[in-house]
Amino acid sequence: MSTTKVFGYIRVSSKDQNETRQQQKMLNKGIDERDIFMDKASGINFDRIQYQALRERIRQGDLIYIDALDRLGRNYDDVIKEWKYITRTLKADIIILENETLFDSRKFRDMGDMGKLMEDQFLSLLAYVADQERKKIRQRQAEGIAAAKAQGKQLGRPAVTLTSLNNDQAKILQNNFILWKEKKITGVQFMNLLGLKKNTFYKIMKEYDKATKT
Template identity: 75%
Template sequence: MKIGYIRVSSKDQNENRQLEKMKQLGIEDRFIFIDKQSGANFDRPNYISMKNIIREGDLVYIDALDRLGRNYDGIIKEWKEITRSLGANIVILENETLFDSRKFRDMGDLGKLMEDQFLSLLSYVAEQERKKIRQRQAEGIALAKAQGKHLGRPRIALDTLSKSQIDILENNYLKWKNKEITGVKFMKMLGLKKNTFYKILKEYAARKSL
């Protein structure tokens, strides 16, 4: 049976490129497993689900080694568990010439030795790349903070509201104060979440009192 495993680092990333590859290989949708989270560990719900259905002789396709994971020891452990304990095979599409466990299996003990060497090398490279990414992120955050830049989502304040939001605020503020409309309704009208809504109203009230 053909199985496909796909991983992207976050919910914002698109898995379509990897998914298209799996479909071109003729893998059924029900046997394609997708996780949207970091590759730092293997505690991923769909990865675990995939391993639970793997049987001897199955063929697992993965786009690139770092899609399997980015942890040096973990990659080696998981690879050996799938190929040796579960008796399945793995093909890494990005490095198919080197990483097709069927080729190593046919070479017996020598194949295992060669597979271990290649796997150690490439998983080490994958982990080093993860470390470099984290270092670049840390350096970028430090630089942004040093330059006084705000990180994360843009802060919503009274002055950042649109003209239509300001109009809604001005036309309904007293109605809310007089309990003619509820806070929940007012929030929806303004399109704001609870904490931001009360922060904006506090700012608006302070400005009106000046």
């Protein structure tokens, strides 16, 4: 006889590292840490390493806790498809903690065909809201980038130049430039000392070489 397992699934975006709140909710439900799966990834699709690992472990009768529906995913069609795969194909259950009184697939299962109809309606509504929120986020990002460009602002990290090196980097450059030119240290060693990437390193070396000859 198989034993029912209880799992927790957590997702935070790569820009939002605050997984502690979701994790604590799972622990409060008595879920073992080894049965909590967490991805730091976009919710646009289900190509997530830990989610796929969880999916492989789910068996009939198992229960999966998720903090909110948008933690499962943000794509309208995919969320509905995945929910139905877990609850109807695998015959496991999902509880959404944010809407626990409403979104507990066990309640819908007990109501038979009428439960399926109600579940579909509620799921479609919430998945639609999650999908629209994702689109709004993308629109706001695009508008922000366009506005910044219109104002002549530089996006991303500022480029590192010879004049932007800090005091420690400037000293390392001065003390090791000749050694590098005479091939007494390698380029990899030198760029590691400076903490620079390859393209930036060679650009600054060119600038410094030119500056010392003028």
